Amino acid sequence: xxxxxxxxxxxxxxxxxxxxxxxxxxxxxxxxxxxxxxxxxxxxxxxxxxxxxxxxxxxxxxxxxxxxxxxxxxxxxxxxxxxxxxxxxxxxxxxxxxxxxxxxxxxxxxxxxxxxxxxxxxxxxxxxxxxxxxxxxxxxxxxxxxxxxxxxxx
Numbered sequence: 001x002x003x004x005x006x007x008x009x010x011x012x013x014x015x016x017x018x019x020x021x022x023x024x025x026x027x028x029x030x031x032x033x034x035x036x037x038x039x040x041x042x043x044x045x046x047x048x049x050x051x052x053x054x055x056x057x058x059x060x061x062x063x064x065x066x067x068x069x070x071x072x073x074x075x076x077x078x079x080x081x082x083x084x085x086x087x088x089x090x091x092x093x094x095x096x097x098x099x100x101x102x103x104x105x106x107x108x109x110x111x112x113x114x115x116x117x118x119x120x121x122x123x124x125x126x127x128x129x130x131x132x133x134x135x136x137x138x139x140x141x142x143x144x145x146x147x148x149x150x151x152x153x154x
Contacts, residue, residue: 066153071096071132073146079135091122094134094142101129102152110134111151117142 079091094117102108110124110132119136126132132150142148 066151067102068149068151069102070099071148071150072099073142073144073148075144076140076142078139088122088137090138092119092136092139094136094140096132096134096148098130098132102126103129104154105129107154108152109154111153113149116148 073094073096075095077093079093081087081089081091084091105126105128108126110126112121112124112134117134117136117140119138119140122135122137124132124134
């Protein structure tokens with residue numbers, strides 16, 4: 001193994017990240033410093049950089065046409081099992097009204113936040129530009145007047 005130049009591996013190759021360990025002796029001194037606490041500052045930088053790349057990718061790929069909106073629950077009632085093909089006896093419907101009208105609502109997808117709904121979501125759909133229905137398995141604790149948030153995207 002060829003020793004790195006003085007100053008460590010960061011000077012030898014600017015694309016490598018030095019984690020506070022002097023590599024000028026080929027890493028042999030690092031074995032002697034086992035009692036010293038390592039410097040994890042570079043790992044935080046790497047993680048932050050990686051996280052920003054992932055977020056940028058997902059925003060470009062999936063969230064470019066996404067919008068978060070608030071909605072007010074108007075009803076939370078038990079569905080008649082005979083009205084659906086699956087005849088599931090423990091389904092509930094939550095009807096609500098968005099705080100704004102959504103353009104091109106017929107082609108939009110609704111993504112709800114489970115901690116707000118607190119029930120298994122079976123399906124959701126928009127019935128008008130500012131109205132939605134959410135079908136759940138099990139009763140959600142939501143009541144008339146509660147405000148929830150959802151992501152609307154194509």
